[in-house]
Amino acid sequence: MTHLLDRLTVPIVQAPLAGGASTPALAAAVSGAGGLGFLAAGYKTADAVAGEMDALGDAVYGVNVFVPGAGPVDPEDVDRYAERLRAEGHEPGEARHDDDHWQDKLALLLERPPAVVSFTFGCPDESVVTAVREAGSEVWVTVTGAEEARLAQWAGATALVAQGVEAGGHRGSFADRGDLGLLALLALLGGPGAPLPLVAAGGIATAPTVAAVLAAGAKAAQVGTAFMRCPEAGTSEPHREALAEPGLTSLTRAFSGRRARGIENRFQREHADAPEAYPELHHLTAPIRAAGRERGDPEVLNLWAGQAHELARAIPAADLVAELAAGVP
Amino acid sequence: MTHLLDRLTVPIVQAPLAGGASTPALAAAVSGAGGLGFLAAGYKTADAVAGEMDALGDAVYGVNVFVPGAGPVDPEDVDRYAERLRAEGHEPGEARHDDDHWQDKLALLLERPPAVVSFTFGCPDESVVTAVREAGSEVWVTVTGAEEARLAQWAGATALVAQGVEAGGHRGSFADRGDLGLLALLALLGGPGAPLPLVAAGGIATAPTVAAVLAAGAKAAQVGTAFMRCPEAGTSEPHREALAEPGLTSLTRAFSGRRARGIENRFQREHADAPEAYPELHHLTAPIRAAGRERGDPEVLNLWAGQAHELARAIPAADLVAELAAGVP
Numbered sequence: 001m002t003h004l005l006d007r008l009t010v011p012i013v014q015a016p017l018a019g020g021a022s023t024p025a026l027a028a029a030v031s032g033a034g035g036l037g038f039l040a041a042g043y044k045t046a047d048a049v050a051g052e053m054d055a056l057g058d059a060v061y062g063v064n065v066f067v068p069g070a071g072p073v074d075p076e077d078v079d080r081y082a083e084r085l086r087a088e089g090h091e092p093g094e095a096r097h098d099d100d101h102w103q104d105k106l107a108l109l110l111e112r113p114p115a116v117v118s119f120t121f122g123c124p125d126e127s128v129v130t131a132v133r134e135a136g137s138e139v140w141v142t143v144t145g146a147e148e149a150r151l152a153q154w155a156g157a158t159a160l161v162a163q164g165v166e167a168g169g170h171r172g173s174f175a176d177r178g179d180l181g182l183l184a185l186l187a188l189l190g191g192p193g194a195p196l197p198l199v200a201a202g203g204i205a206t207a208p209t210v211a212a213v214l215a216a217g218a219k220a221a222q223v224g225t226a227f228m229r230c231p232e233a234g235t236s237e238p239h240r241e242a243l244a245e246p247g248l249t250s251l252t253r254a255f256s257g258r259r260a261r262g263i264e265n266r267f268q269r270e271h272a273d274a275p276e277a278y279p280e281l282h283h284l285t286a287p288i289r290a291a292g293r294e295r296g297d298p299e300v301l302n303l304w305a306g307q308a309h310e311l312a313r314a315i316p317a318a319d320l321v322a323e324l325a326a327g328v329p
Numbered sequence: 330m331t332h333l334l335d336r337l338t339v340p341i342v343q344a345p346l347a348g349g350a351s352t353p354a355l356a357a358a359v360s361g362a363g364g365l366g367f368l369a370a371g372y373k374t375a376d377a378v379a380g381e382m383d384a385l386g387d388a389v390y391g392v393n394v395f396v397p398g399a400g401p402v403d404p405e406d407v408d409r410y411a412e413r414l415r416a417e418g419h420e421p422g423e424a425r426h427d428d429d430h431w432q433d434k435l436a437l438l439l440e441r442p443p444a445v446v447s448f449t450f451g452c453p454d455e456s457v458v459t460a461v462r463e464a465g466s467e468v469w470v471t472v473t474g475a476e477e478a479r480l481a482q483w484a485g486a487t488a489l490v491a492q493g494v495e496a497g498g499h500r501g502s503f504a505d506r507g508d509l510g511l512l513a514l515l516a517l518l519g520g521p522g523a524p525l526p527l528v529a530a531g532g533i534a535t536a537p538t539v540a541a542v543l544a545a546g547a548k549a550a551q552v553g554t555a556f557m558r559c560p561e562a563g564t565s566e567p568h569r570e571a572l573a574e575p576g577l578t579s580l581t582r583a584f585s586g587r588r589a590r591g592i593e594n595r596f597q598r599e600h601a602d603a604p605e606a607y608p609e610l611h612h613l614t615a616p617i618r619a620a621g622r623e624r625g626d627p628e629v630l631n632l633w634a635g636q637a638h639e640l641a642r643a644i645p646a647a648d649l650v651a652e653l654a655a656g657v658p
Contacts, residue, residue: 146575165494166510178577181495181510183541184532184636203513212512212545215656216537246475248507307513327544 004060004115004138005159005197005219009034010325012210013199014317015224016064016118017169017233018042019304024055026232029317031059034325036116036220042066043282046104053112060115062140065106067122067174068099069278073257077275082284088270090300093287095280106132113137118161121258122174123148129156140199145176149189149196159197161222162189166203168225168306170260171251179251183216190217205311207327214328223324225306230317238298246310255289255302257281263303333389333444333467334488334526334548338363339654341539342528343646344553345393345447346498346562347371348633353384355561358646360388363654365445365549371395372611375433382441389444391469394435396451396503397428398607402586406604411613417599419629422616424609435461442466447490450587451503452477458485469528474505478518478525488526490551491518495532497554497635499589500580508580512545519546534640536656543657552653554635559646567627575639584618584631586610592632 005011014030016022018040027037039056041049041063049063078095085092109117110131117132118140124132129139133156141152142161149160151174163172164182171179180188182202189198200218204210205226213221228235229243247263254271255262258278262268267288274281285302292300313320334340343359345351347369356366368385370378370392378392407424414421438446439460446461447469453461458468462485470481471490478489492501493511500508509517511531518527529547533539534555542550557564558572576592583600584591587607591597596617603610614631621629642649 164510164512166513178636179579180636181493181532182512183493183510183538184495184534186541187532187535187538187637187640190535190537203510203516205513206516206519208519208545209512209516212515212541215544216541250508307507307509308516311516 003158003197004036005199008036008220010321011214011220011328012036012321012324013220013222014038014227015201015222016040016042017224017228018064018066019169019302021228021233021235023232023234024052026227026230026317027061028056028059029230029232030227030321031061033318033321035321036060036062038062038064038118040064041105042100046101046108049105050108050112053114062116062118063109063114064118064120065109066100067119067124068102069121072097073275073277073280078277078280078284081275081281085284085288090288091291092284095284097280100279109137110135116140118142120170120172123151123155123157126155133158142172143176144171144173144185145178145180146188147175148173151175153196157196159199159219160189161199161201162186162218164200164202166307167201168249168261168309169304170256170258182213186213186216186218203307205306205308207324209327210324211327211329221324225309226312226320227317229312229314230320231314232317236293236301238293238296238301239303240314242298242303243305243309243312249305249307249309253281255281255285260302260304261306263305263309265301265303266299332487332526333365334528337365337549339650340543340549340657341365341650341653342549342551343367343556344530344551345369345371346553346557347393347395348498348631350557350562350564352561352563353381355556355559355646356390357385357388358559358561359556359650360390362647362650364650365389365391367391367393367447369393370434371429375430375437378434379437379441382443391445391447392438392443393447393449394438395429396448396453397431398450401426402604402606402609407606407609407613410604410610414613414617419617420620421613424613426609429608438466439464445469447471449499449501452480452484452486455484462487471501472505473500473502473514474507474509475517476504477502480504482525486525488528488548489518490528490530491515491547493529493531495636496530497578497590497638498633499585499587511542515542515545515547532635532637534635534637536653538656539653540656540658550653554638555641555649556646558641558643559649560643561646565622565630567622567625567630568632569643571627571632572634572638572641578634578636578638582610584610584614589631589633590635592634592638594630594632595628
């Protein structure tokens with residue numbers, strides 16, 4: 001079987017963009033332009049994902065799934081954070097640990113296999129990877145270092161999404177903590193001992209950067225933030241405005257309890273010491289973020305953004321795919 | 330005048346590698362192989378730099394100079410750190426603020442202009458840049474973000490060394506704090522409003538990575554860590570051994586009071602909260618590091634290393650230049 005990455009008209013993969021920016025319309029536009037669109041299953045029920053898959057019909061696309069973590073963290077850390085948020089005048093939600101409907105989503109994807117199932121926040125067991133592959137999907141695993149790449153390879157992944165520290169949103173790290181820049185990561189993963197194809201992710205927003213990651217050995221570029229101002233994306237208005245301006249990004253646990261890159265705003269700066277507690281903090285801050293979106297207040301939103309976010313433009317996704325593809329030799 | 334970067338046989342620039350790894354032999358080997366060798370003026374007297382320049386004779390090379398900072402920091406922070414080091418059984422040196430012989434080195438370089446004078450830790454005044462250029466040198470300024478690039482351009486720099494967060498040793502930051510990965514940095518600096526040629530630095534250790542930064546718009550790749558195991562380099566034995574192994578790097582102020590990337594060892598881990606006080610802490614830890622080198626103890630050394638350090642190999646510098654140049658289209 002030839003690899004899907006060898007069959008794409010254009011080596012541009014849309015990043016899954018869980019949390020609102022991802023839509024079936026965006027995935028359809030990217031796949032329609034010769035790239036590979038992605039649905040984000042994260043934070044959704046299996047039924048909601050199935051509905052998005054219905055909307056995509058026969059398109060070739062991928063679905064990204066969050067791999068559940070080990071289990072609940074120390075509840076005292078979470079309680080203290082909730083108390084602090086209340087003291088600051090916020091109305092936090094109920095913290096809880098969950099597996100983001102893991103089994104239901106797996107069952108859906110085994111029944112209706114998309115072209116690619118990609119995993120983030122961990123590497124599923126070999127039995128899961130085998131089942132997904134036997135159902136007819138390729139299995140991509142998001143990695144941020146050499147140990148994670150080894151684990152993914154052992155489990156039977158068909159490709160690796162190599163996520164550099166430049167990337168917006170959550171770090172996919174589950175065994176490495178080096179925060180490698182994308183080029184160093186590609187060099188470290190691209191040696192002769194690493195036969196899996198690489199999809200490069202992190203800060204890719206221009207045609208020359210696409211050309212660069214291909215020159216560095218990647219089979220395709222995964223582009224996220226650059227799509228977030230496209231009309232097809234579900235990005236909120238205050239988020240779109242923040243993306244368009246130059247603005248410092250940093251890694252934070254303030255919103256979800258897991259490190260993610262966002263544009264620094266008041267909430268992010270004031271909660272730099274948030275505990276490591278995912279997805280407890282995600283649920284805790286959900287109503288705060290929802291209220292912020294409602295009243296258009298960017299200072300309490302998770303403004304996920306890659307380091308090159310100010311290069312994102314408000315153009316149709318198909319046009320962006322065509323522009324980025326100009327970097328392909 | 331055509332730019333030196335357009336005249337290099339091979340677009341490989343040796344990073345200055347202040348602190349021991351830099352030698353005239355290394356610079357001569359790189360320049361002799363068609364790249365551009367560099368001397369590190371940092372931490373040396375002007376006389377010592379002049380001696381190294383004598384050793385290079387008529388070669389084409391660059392000299393890197395540290396730009397002095399604003400002035401002494403709060404001495405209490407430094408005293409507390411010194412006390413703590415003593416309590417841990419170390420014998421710290423005398424902390425002091427100095428300008429690293431700035432005027433003497435400028436006078437030397439104006440009198441005997443090398444092909445390039447590069448600056449790190451700041452951007453000199455326009456008057457200094459003009460004087461260095463009129464003496465016959467190109468002026469490169471190390472930058473880590475768009476604001477620093479603007480300052481360097483206003484001051485009259487002829488090129489920018491764009492240092493990604495992947496780079497080993499000190500961060501050159503003086504006005505930006507985004508810790509941009511190299512590809513995002515090149516994309517942000519490489520737009521139509523940025524006419525200065527870019528030299529890409531940070532984690533570049535392989536031919537495909539050289540090809541990548543050229544594809545991303547850089548005129549040349551500046552390579553540091555990859556040269557540190559070459560026989561011509563002055564790298565200490567324990568440092569060479571640490572470079573050769575996979576090992577986590579992180580940014581630390583523990584050794585110098587200024588953020589620098591090194592391989593995580595005991596000293597670095599245990600002093601993650603060292604104060605921002607450069608060069609006070611450099612002088613404070615100098616005898617501790619010297620003693621560590623003497624007894625071959627890597628756990629107290631500043632093991633400066635870029636993120637791809639394990640790809641560095643013990644081969645002659647000219648061979649490495651030839652291998653890296655294989656990435657040039």
